[in-house]
Amino acid sequence: MTLIMHQQASRIWLFKAALICIIATLLGSTFIVNNKVYASIPSTDAFDLTTPATMLIREKAIHNATVLQSIGFDNVNQHIYVAQLTQGGLQLPGEPAAVSAAVRKASGDLTITKLDFAGNKLSYMYVKGAGHGVSIGVEPGIGQNGLPVAYLWTETDSFDEGGGGRGTKLARFPFTDGAVVTPNTPWLEKHDIIPGAYNTTASIDMEYGHLLLRYRLNGVYYFDVFDLEQVKQNNYVSLSHIPVPAVATSFQGYTKHGSYAYILEGTSYGKEGSVYPDGNVYITSVDLNTGVTLERKLTRAGYTLPFREPEGIAIQIPDMNHPEEARLAFGFASTVSSTDTTKLISIYYKDVFR
Known part of the structure; x- marks a missing residue:
């Protein structure tokens, strides 16, 4: 075409x-x-993308040395979850030998790190056969032991077309310290929301009770919004269906708050026209009821970071008693030094509404 x-x-x-x-x-x-x-989604205010960004955490370590791909917040228990491709050279429980980075990428193996709101590493787990980790959803809940737990929504049943594994379904499972989850793990729920879809990922909007699905079908990317509780009951009724707006550089993540989706795009310095100090990192707001772009603005947040690749965007609510104080948080990968390419994570946010 x-x-x-x-x-x-x-x-x-x-x-x-x-x-x-x-x-x-x-x-x-x-x-x-x-x-x-x-059905139309009740209209809400949108974040003002013209306002300056504030630093949440800067240059914190996550479990593997690879670039983070996405972030998600457990706003009830005040934890940050970070997804990244599992680094090469590791041998996980149940594997006969160490696995290369190329095989990890093709298989869609992810590492999930759990941090506190200050960016301190608490624990980690692995999700094999998932995908690229462009977005993860976080749903606070109560586990079978009666204790607080975060249910993660990731890709699963990864398929590699040649550029790396990408999920074809969604998975829901409780974050479990040190666990290795596969598509065949018994306590992993699967949701085939759009049969035949590819690049299937999700973002959870807990404040409004929605799941935002991004997927590719017949070569076209779409956003669909679903009622989260209905999805958990395998009832997939789309409340909004719009094409995902094209980006000028590299798509790096998305999230939802109310009636708007937010898209992060850009590259590290030296790629696709990204030049220090301005770079090429943009955030775009899209009306989920109409598909119309509201704003697309450049951000110079974290411009002094070495490498500075934008990765991941999500909603943080520091105090659940005040959901009106929500934050649009977005991540950056940087390097430890010019000789140590181990990737670190920084997160900035905007919290002013239009």
């Missing part, structure tokens, strides 16, 4: 999405279009 045809298809989807939301708002109910059920 030519670029013009792609653009025409995107415009058609945007028109349909806008028309659907107008009708849904007027009718105040859900309805079916092309076998999909739609």
